[in-house]
Amino acid sequence: MSAMPAAAVTRRRVRTLGRSVPTAQKRFNRRLGEILEHATAVFCDKGYDAASMRDLSRATGMSLAGLYYYFESKEKLLYLIQKHAFETILAGLRKRLEAVSDPEQRLRVFIQNHLEYFLANQKAMKVLSHEDEALKNGYSDEIRAIKREYYRSCLGLVEDLMRERGVKFSGRIAVLSLFGMMNWIYTWHNPRVDADAGMLARQMSDIFLHGLLGARRPKRRARRNGSTNQ
Numbered sequence: 745m746s747a748m749p750a751a752a753v754t755r756r757r758v759r760t761l762g763r764s765v766p767t768a769q770k771r772f773n774r775r776l777g778e779i780l781e782h783a784t785a786v787f788c789d790k791g792y793d794a795a796s797m798r799d800l801s802r803a804t805g806m807s808l809a810g811l812y813y814y815f816e817s818k819e820k821l822l823y824l825i826q827k828h829a830f831e832t833i834l835a836g837l838r839k840r841l842e843a844v845s846d847p848e849q850r851l852r853v854f855i856q857n858h859l860e861y862f863l864a865n866q867k868a869m870k871v872l873s874h875e876d877e878a879l880k881n882g883y884s885d886e887i888r889a890i891k892r893e894y895y896r897s898c899l900g901l902v903e904d905l906m907r908e909r910g911v912k913f914s915g916r917i918a919v920l921s922l923f924g925m926m927n928w929i930y931t932w933h934n935p936r937v938d939a940d941a942g943m944l945a946r947q948m949s950d951i952f953l954h955g956l957l958g959a960r961r962p963k964r965r966a967r968r969n970g971s972t973n974q
């Protein structure tokens with residue numbers, strides 16, 4: 745059997761590498777996501793100060809030596825949790841906004857994107873809220889920059905809507921009030937009795953945009969015979 749030409753071997757290796765590198769990256773990202781999820785649960789249950797690297801080692805299924813090798817400290821894990829959360833929510837927001845041009849609907853998209861992410865990741869929301877000042881050693885600067893970008897995204901949407909409607913108000917007060925309404929939802933939301941993220945987003949959007957007394961009333965359900973309730 746004749747030997748395969750060197751050029752063909754090279755091309756085959758390149759194609760193989762092209763397939764294996766993304767696969768390895770996906771596997772790495774999936775494993776990293778699992779580790780951060782377990783670490784989030786530890787910080788949520790114990791608090792950042794009380795949690796130890798040994799606690800994190802047990803929760804993630806990594807050896808203590810392996811955990812130190814890849815993450816150096818629990819602060820690195822807290823940094824990665826916060827970075828992942830804000831980058832994920834920002835990426836989701838940008839994608840959703842691409843198809844929406846109306847200023848009011850764009851702000852509603854922001855609210856829904858925020859609530860959907862944090863209701864699905866309530867432990868992460870608790871860690872982000874309670875351990876906001878725990879990061880140091882340069883990590884805090886990077887996370888602060890991402891949070892500023894998220895705040896500016898919301899501020900831009902609010903200011904666009906105010907310009908379109910001819911409203912004069914403090915955008916800063918409006919944005920911080922909106923975050924105050926959304927960010928503590930993990931302390932009271934009960935999926936057995938409270939609405940899902942979509943309905944909550946609509947209701948919070950109405951309250952924020954129109955005020956409590958100006959919020960839209962829900963439509964009455966029609967009876968089976970076609971008449972409406974009186």
